[in-house]
Amino acid sequence: MRTSKVLVGLGKSAAVGAILIWSLFPIAFIIMSAFKPGQDIFAVPPRFVFTPTLQHYGKLWSEWGMFFDGLFNSAIVTVGATVLAITTSTSAGYVYSRNSSRFLDASVLFLIVVRLIPPIVVTLPLFPIVNAIGLNDTHVVLIVLYATFFVSLGTVLMRTFIDQIPRELDEAAQIDGATRLTTLRRIIVPLAAPGILAVAVFVVVFAWNEFLFAFIFTATNAKTAPLVISEMIGSIDGVDWGVLFAASTIQLIPVLLFVILMNRHLVAGLTAGATKG
Amino acid sequence: MRSKTKNIGQVVPFLAPVQILILSVIVVPSLYVVWLSLNASTFGQSPTFVGFDNYTRTLTDPAFLHALGNTVLIVVFAVHIELVLGMAMALLFAGGLPFRRILLVAVLAPYAVSEVIAVAMWRFLFDPDVGPVTITLSSLGLPVLDWSFEPSHALIMVGLLTIWLHLPFTFIILYAARLAIPKDLYEAARIDGATAYDAFRRVTMPLLGPAIVIALLFRYIFAFRIFSEVWLMTQGGPARSTEVVAVYLYQEAFRFNAFGTAAATAWIMVVASLVLAAGYVFLLRKQVVGNAH
Numbered sequence: 255m256r257t258s259k260v261l262v263g264l265g266k267s268a269a270v271g272a273i274l275i276w277s278l279f280p281i282a283f284i285i286m287s288a289f290k291p292g293q294d295i296f297a298v299p300p301r302f303v304f305t306p307t308l309q310h311y312g313k314l315w316s317e318w319g320m321f322f323d324g325l326f327n328s329a330i331v332t333v334g335a336t337v338l339a340i341t342t343s344t345s346a347g348y349v350y351s352r353n354s355s356r357f358l359d360a361s362v363l364f365l366i367v368v369r370l371i372p373p374i375v376v377t378l379p380l381f382p383i384v385n386a387i388g389l390n391d392t393h394v395v396l397i398v399l400y401a402t403f404f405v406s407l408g409t410v411l412m413r414t415f416i417d418q419i420p421r422e423l424d425e426a427a428q429i430d431g432a433t434r435l436t437t438l439r440r441i442i443v444p445l446a447a448p449g450i451l452a453v454a455v456f457v458v459v460f461a462w463n464e465f466l467f468a469f470i471f472t473a474t475n476a477k478t479a480p481l482v483i484s485e486m487i488g489s490i491d492g493v494d495w496g497v498l499f500a501a502s503t504i505q506l507i508p509v510l511l512f513v514i515l516m517n518r519h520l521v522a523g524l525t526a527g528a529t530k531g
Numbered sequence: 532m533r534s535k536t537k538n539i540g541q542v543v544p545f546l547a548p549v550q551i552l553i554l555s556v557i558v559v560p561s562l563y564v565v566w567l568s569l570n571a572s573t574f575g576q577s578p579t580f581v582g583f584d585n586y587t588r589t590l591t592d593p594a595f596l597h598a599l600g601n602t603v604l605i606v607v608f609a610v611h612i613e614l615v616l617g618m619a620m621a622l623l624f625a626g627g628l629p630f631r632r633i634l635l636v637a638v639l640a641p642y643a644v645s646e647v648i649a650v651a652m653w654r655f656l657f658d659p660d661v662g663p664v665t666i667t668l669s670s671l672g673l674p675v676l677d678w679s680f681e682p683s684h685a686l687i688m689v690g691l692l693t694i695w696l697h698l699p700f701t702f703i704i705l706y707a708a709r710l711a712i713p714k715d716l717y718e719a720a721r722i723d724g725a726t727a728y729d730a731f732r733r734v735t736m737p738l739l740g741p742a743i744v745i746a747l748l749f750r751y752i753f754a755f756r757i758f759s760e761v762w763l764m765t766q767g768g769p770a771r772s773t774e775v776v777a778v779y780l781y782q783e784a785f786r787f788n789a790f791g792t793a794a795a796t797a798w799i800m801v802v803a804s805l806v807l808a809a810g811y812v813f814l815l816r817k818q819v820v821g822n823a824h
Contacts, residue, residue, distance in 0.1 A: 463645030
């Protein structure tokens, strides 16, 4: 009995160890390598003790200045897409939560179905249109695209979260003469904060990391950080791994911290997003 | 309960932003793609109606069929391994672990990583000359992944990368569903003399059924549109051997300017996704009805 308990304990520890290595080793490897001097990056087995250096960051600054423009563009696009997605989905989610009619129910189903259309499909017609109206290579086009591909999930999520707020609260406000908009702003938004944060995690992670739309719709002015990193990977005269890891670390750290801080909201959003509709 | 709304006009301003975005960016363009797919056209040329010609051409193009085969391979390989791993991890976590919250956050970490950086790390780890994984494998006398030359190895790399990026999603869906199973059921099974395996087969599996199907359908639909991982890893090469459907579409449209076949490919993707989605919506409905009883 006791030995079998020990065995189970050992098995569990081994499984946990394997999970940790699988999930964290590649991330830790990149972040550590970004601070390793020259040849230490290539040491096998990987060196865990080394004199940290900022040489790769210096080289990144002097040779890939556009990476920092890319970061700036990524930040603008991420903030813009998040604000747009949250405001629009909160107001729609509020209506879907509090009202019902055949038309409304049908349009929720429509939202769910639209979410399943692959994004690459719309690039075909949008590419010439975006060019024609001069929006190619601007922040606006990415903000609108990123927000749009999340408003359907956002709306469904907001409806689920707003459903949990007692109706009596907004009814009381409306008896006191508050309009729908005031009720939404003063009562619903503060109480629906967990839902708003869940939607924010999705949009921030997506917009900060997205590659396909940025690849197709930007060239120089609005080029985002992932696109610059992809150019480092594809660089013709061989990859400078140290610089690539330095750039990757800078791009990764903020979003990684964000996901860690928001992990509860992410879990709540993932489960509600997949199982409620 | 939601109240019946008679005056739709009052709520339209609240719905309009979302619906306008979706209609103008997704729905109308997608419908325009249908029209494109029925015409022969290239960038800057006036189109001519050709009926289903583009569909026949796409479906008989060996490059498309090859890309479709690769996509199906990646989807089947990656999604099912994700499911098995995610399930094992969900059961491990539900069985009780010390520092569970910290471990959960560790498992979620890959969710934050962009495809671009994931490709960078995997390309380095498996680099044929300097990659630590390659060097370790070959020093142990094990076979290495020669992904830059051998198409099947490149697909394995893409599959592994996909699993790494999306395991957090599959795991969370299954873990949440597992936590939702009432403890009493396991208690009752134990009192009735059921072994751990019996409890798994008779309690866990049937009750996790819907969550498993939902996780699978979501991952089928999202894995089917895979683009960035493949594009950044191999650009579909060598000699178009590792293309997937989305990469084929991109090449047709933006490299060969064949908007007709690209549009046909796009609609084949939409239809495939919607067929899977129909299954999903059907299950959601059933679940809603099930909850009402």
